[in-house]
Amino acid sequence: MNGADSEVGRLATVMLHRPGAELKRLTPRNNDKLLFDAIPWVGRAQEEHDAFAEALRDHGVEVLYLTELLQDTLEYEEAREEIIPAVLSDRQLGDRLARLTRRHLEDLDPEDLAQTLISGLAREELKTGRGLVYDLMDRHDFVVDPLPNLLFTRDSSVWIGDRVAVTSLAMPARARESLLTRLIYTHHPRFAGVEHLYEPWLEHLEGGDVLLMAPGVIAVGTGERTTPAGVERLCRRVFATGLAHTVLAVPIAQQRATMHLDTICTMVDADTVVMYPPVAYSLQAHAVTMSGDELRVADARPFLDAAARAMGVERVKVIDTGLDPVTAEREQWDDGNNTLALAPRVAVAYERNVETNARLEAAGIKVIRIAGSELGSGRGGPRCMSCPISRERLSALP
Numbered sequence: 001m002n003g004a005d006s007e008v009g010r011l012a013t014v015m016l017h018r019p020g021a022e023l024k025r026l027t028p029r030n031n032d033k034l035l036f037d038a039i040p041w042v043g044r045a046q047e048e049h050d051a052f053a054e055a056l057r058d059h060g061v062e063v064l065y066l067t068e069l070l071q072d073t074l075e076y077e078e079a080r081e082e083i084i085p086a087v088l089s090d091r092q093l094g095d096r097l098a099r100l101t102r103r104h105l106e107d108l109d110p111e112d113l114a115q116t117l118i119s120g121l122a123r124e125e126l127k128t129g130r131g132l133v134y135d136l137m138d139r140h141d142f143v144v145d146p147l148p149n150l151l152f153t154r155d156s157s158v159w160i161g162d163r164v165a166v167t168s169l170a171m172p173a174r175a176r177e178s179l180l181t182r183l184i185y186t187h188h189p190r191f192a193g194v195e196h197l198y199e200p201w202l203e204h205l206e207g208g209d210v211l212l213m214a215p216g217v218i219a220v221g222t223g224e225r226t227t228p229a230g231v232e233r234l235c236r237r238v239f240a241t242g243l244a245h246t247v248l249a250v251p252i253a254q255q256r257a258t259m260h261l262d263t264i265c266t267m268v269d270a271d272t273v274v275m276y277p278p279v280a281y282s283l284q285a286h287a288v289t290m291s292g293d294e295l296r297v298a299d300a301r302p303f304l305d306a307a308a309r310a311m312g313v314e315r316v317k318v319i320d321t322g323l324d325p326v327t328a329e330r331e332q333w334d335d336g337n338n339t340l341a342l343a344p345r346v347a348v349a350y351e352r353n354v355e356t357n358a359r360l361e362a363a364g365i366k367v368i369r370i371a372g373s374e375l376g377s378g379r380g381g382p383r384c385m386s387c388p389i390s391r392e393r394l395s396a397l398p
C-alpha cells in the first residue's frame with residue numbers, strides 16, 4: 001500500500017533520482033544559483049548513488065527511479081500536453097523562442113523529452129533558431145533550465161498517510177521539479193486514484209521540512225524554504241482529511257546550513273531523533289490543533305517537549321551528533337543529521353560523519369554507511385535523496 005505514517009516504519013518502496021546529465025550543466029558561474037556548493041564529478045556521483053540504491057535493495061526496499069516513472073508518464077498524450085506549455089511559460093523566452101522550443105519538445109519521444117525536462121536545453125541544442133531573444137542569447141544559455149537538485153527527491157513530494165503532497169518549492173532553481181512529480185502522480189498508472197494533499201502553486205512547502213513524528217503527529221520546519229503560510233495550508237488539509245491531529249510548527253534559522261528541518265533533526269526510532277546539539281534543546285515549536293473550525297496555535301515551547309506531548313510518550317530521546325562544537329558543526333554541514341531510517345533503529349548515513357555514526361551505534365542504531373563525497377556537493381544526505389512511497393504503518397502495529 002502506498003503511503004507512510006512515520007519516519008521509521010519498515011521502508012518498502014522509495015523514489016530516487018539517479019543523477020545524470022543535469023549535473024554536467026553545473027559550472028563555476030552557475031553553481032550558486034543552482035544551489036550546489038561545488039562542481040561534482042558526475043561519474044563518481046553516479047557510482048555513489050548506485051551504491052546507495054544497492055544498499056536499499058539489499059535491505060528489501062523497492063527502488064523506483066524518477067526518470068523511468070517520468071518516461072512512462074510521457075507516453076500519455078495528456079501528460080505531454082500538460083507539461084510542455086508549463087515549461088514554456090518561462091517569461092525569459094518571449095513568444096518566438098517559446099514557439100520554436102515548443103516544436104522542439106513536441107518532436108521528442110518520451111525518453112528524450114524526459115531527459116530534456118530534467119537536464120535542460122541549451123540554445124545551441126535547438127535544431128534551428130531565429131529571433132531577437134535567440135540572437136541575443138549566448139549559445140550556452142538555457143532555453144529550458146536544468147534541474148540538478150532533482151537528486152533530492154525528498155523535497156518535491158512527500159507522502160502523508162495514503163495521500164501525496166506535491167510540494168511548492170521556494171527556490172527558483174527548483175520550482176519546476178514539482179511539476180514533474182505532479183505529472184507522475186497524476187498520470188502514471190502506478191499512482192492511479194491517489195489523492196493529492198498539496199499542489200505546487202500553493203504557499204511554499206518543501207518535503208525536507210516535513211517530519212512524520214508519529215501517526216497523527218507531523219513536525220514542519222519553517223525557515224528558508226517552507227513559509228508559515230505553507231504550514232498553515234498544510235495544517236488545514238491534514239486536519240480536514242483526518243491525517244493528523246497535531247502539527248508542530250518549528251521555526252528554524254533562515255540560512256543555508258539549516259535550509260530544512262531534516263538538516264538538523266531526523267528520526268531513527270519511533271521515539272528517538274538524531275539532532276544537531278546546538279539546537280537540540282533550544283529549538284521551539286508551536287503545537288497546532290483544530291478547535292471547531294479554527295486552527296488553535298499554542299504558545300512556543302521546547303520542540304522536544306511539544307513533540308513528546310503530541311506523540312503521547314514520556315520523552316523523545318536525543319542522540320546528539322558530535323563531541324565538541326567544531327566536530328558537531330562540521331558533521332551537521334556534511335549531513336550527519338540527515339539519516340534515512342529503513343526500519344526502527346536501522347538507518348542509512350554518510351560514512352564521512354565518523355563521530356555522528358559512532359554515536360548512533362553506541363545508542364544501538366544499526367548504521368548503513370554510504371559514500372557521499374560527490375553527492376554531498378549539492379548539500380543533502382540520505383534522507384534528502386529519498387522519497388518514501390511506502391512504509392509499513394506504525395499505527396497498524398499491535
Ligand SMILES: NC(=O)NCCC[C@H](N)C(=O)O
Nearest residue numbers: 035152208260378379380384
Ligand atoms: N531536504 C534537504 O535538505 N534537501 C537538500 C536540498 C539541497 C539543495 N541543493 C537545495 O538547496 O535545495
